[in-house]
Amino acid sequence: MHTFVLGVDLGTTSIKAVLLECQSRSIVASQTLPTASDIADCNGIKAKEQDTGRILDTLNRCIGLLPRDKLQHVCKIGVSGQMHGVLFWNSESGCDWSRGNFSHLITWQDGRCDEKFLSSLPKPDSHLSVATGFGCATVFWYMKHRPAFLKDFTVAGTIQDYVVSLLCGLDRCLMTPQNAASWGFFNTCSNQWNADILNGAGFPLHLLPQCVPSGELAGHTLTDWHGIPAGTPVGAALGDFQCAVYSCLSAQADAVLNISTSAQLSFAMPADFKPPDSPQPDSSVAFFPYFGHSYLAVAASLNGGNVLATFVEMLTGWMKELGMDLSDQSLYEKMISCALNQESSNLTVTPTILGERHEPFTLGQVTNISTCNISLGHVTRALCRGILENLASMMPPERLQKAGVRRIVGSGSALARNEVLRQEVKRVFALPVVYGQNADSAVGVALILCDQI
Template identity: 85%
Template sequence: MPTYVLGLDVGTTSIKAVLLESESRSVAASQSLQTASDIADLNGIKAKEQDAVRILDTLNRCVGLLPRDKLQHVGSIGVSGQMHGVLFWNAENGYDWSRGNFSQLITWQDGRCDSSFLSSLPKPDSHLSVATGFGCATIFWYMKHRPDFLKDFTIAGTIQDYVVAMLCGLDRCLMTPQNAASWGFYNTSSNQWNVDILNGVGFPLHLLPQCVPSGELAGHTRSDWHGIPAGTPVGAALGDFQCAVYSCLNAQTDAVLNISTSAQLSLAMPADFKPPDSPQPESSVAFFPYFGSSYLAVAAALNGGNVLATFVEMLTGWMRELGVELSEQSLYEKMISCARNQEISDLTVSPTILGERHDPFTLGQVTNISARNLSLGHVTRALCRGILENLASMMPPERLQQAGVNRIVGSGSALARNEVLRQEVERVFAQPVVYGPNADSAVGVASVLCDRLMSTEDASSVVK
């Protein structure tokens, strides 16, 4: 009878669960459900929170839809999820899926920590900057504005850390460097929190999770769960971004290009690479901890498929004002058809309507406009090219060549549905481009367990 690894991804809008067959590494079953967990009214503080009870209920329903005969043969469980955010809980009374001994989830999209507040925080001993939505920044905000709130909780972590703690009945939060780095005030070279810096400003150090290596086990399930036997090994939670890359990065010489809502171009750094000693806020490339002591170099553009979606919304709005009704899907298909026929365009579109993290005040531009290049085909072609040229300006093709990258693995919903975007990828980058399955965090976290845990003695990897 085959055995399986259960991979769970706790995303910003949905939960995905996959069963990966351990030997063939093929997906035997998968389910995905929207959480609909956003909380609407947050008193105008630019906060972004989600109902953790609803997230956990959706997770249970999602796993419950998988074939029970296969769940009974799950040999390990991996969990990934949305990074940066923070959930508070108190494990003194034990864990219960249906009882809220936890706070709402403050997500990575939270905006309550404005630039003035962030500038008041101590400088971190890390190569990564601290931003609003980061766990430590949010805790600092509660220290200043709602200190009594923190008194109700003894533990803090990401939502995926909580899932692992609940499955294993842990009395603490075990966090991997992938998630710790996304919280801020964590040094990835020493694998230590900035304890002295935080202690000096009265930070509640007891809320800091205990860090364990990425790919290590956190414990074993404390009871049967949807047919999965008690005592099943559970990996410490990983970051969704790293797991998505892991699902399609097949060789050190590959780079992964993912274009969905936003866009990311990632490559694995050499084993001896060390990140800078301090944050580089104006750099368009960030270095995220991967596995072991390795790093990913990541150009993460805020402008990707969302720019095309904004263009479609603009056109449908204009048409509606003119008394013409056409669905966004139909318009999108017409745009791509026109651009496919318009193989080149001398129109230039800089699509940075959302700014970029390294240049937040940049705006979009359209230049080289003439009477002959204003057709829908011209504009769509130029817009697709602009998305790729913006990403290439963040991580130039020459940098990929210098890093030894000899091919690009293309992934993401925007690339999958847009032939013109794929054509522009192949024009902008010199390396050959291959299109595999979409990057998938649930598949990635299950693959990590297959690759890193299945060949070892379970007990030797568990944190004592």
């Protein structure tokens, strides 16, 4: 009899679920649905929040579309999701899919913590800096600006941690180092929160999750879930980035380039690598905990496919103002077609409209403008090249070569649908690029649990 691992990824814009057959490690079913859960910032604080109830509804619809005869033979469930963000809930009323005992999800894109506020926070005992959108920074913001809000909740975690808590009926949050490190104020060498530092700043320590190793189980399903039997083991939630890398990193000499909503370029550090003792806020490369005691070197850019999406939104907005209407999808296809006919451009686009974590107040620029390079093809080509050049400025090709990287594994939805981006990858990094091993967090989290069977 075939058995399956269910892998679920709760992404920034969509939810994906896959069924992996245990023996062959092959995908036998897959579903993806957009969450459409973004909430407008009505308070003028650069908030980026999502409707938690809508995310949960989308998750259940997504699982319900998978073949029930296979769901009945699921032997493990793995969950990954967007890191850094924070969700608050009240465990005293129990974990129940139908109860609204939770807050909005404040996502990794949240911008309410400005430079002045971040500089007022205590210095963490960690090699990772704290930025806006990080869970602990967000809690500090609520402590200062809306302290009454926190009194309604007993637990905090990422959205993926909350789903695991729901599935297992947990009265607390269990969090892996992958997600804990993304919150800030967590030491990855000792796998401990900076409890003394946080306590000294008045931080509500009861909100901090209990840390468990990446890859361990969090518990077992409390009830039947879409045909998956009660008592099915559930892994502690993992970071979407680490799972995406796991799904396609097959050799030590590979680097993984992923361009989806944002963009990341990473490679595995040697087994004996130890991160710095303190944060390196000006460094464009961070070291993310992977599995066991290993780390990934990561250039994590905030500017990826979202920049292209913003460009499309700008163009469609202009067209509507001119009395014309064209769908985002049609416009995207046309601008890529124009750029493919424009093989090069001397227009320079610096696409950092969202800043970067190491340079949060950097803005985008367009330079070297002339009457000869302002066509849609020129601008689109330059924008795609700019996204790659920005990544290369964060992690130069020379650094990859020095680390022994011999090829790049390209992945992500933006790369998959954009031939211009793929062309520019080769030009900017001058390394062989392979596709077909698409980085997929849902597949990665399923493979991790499958490899443990």
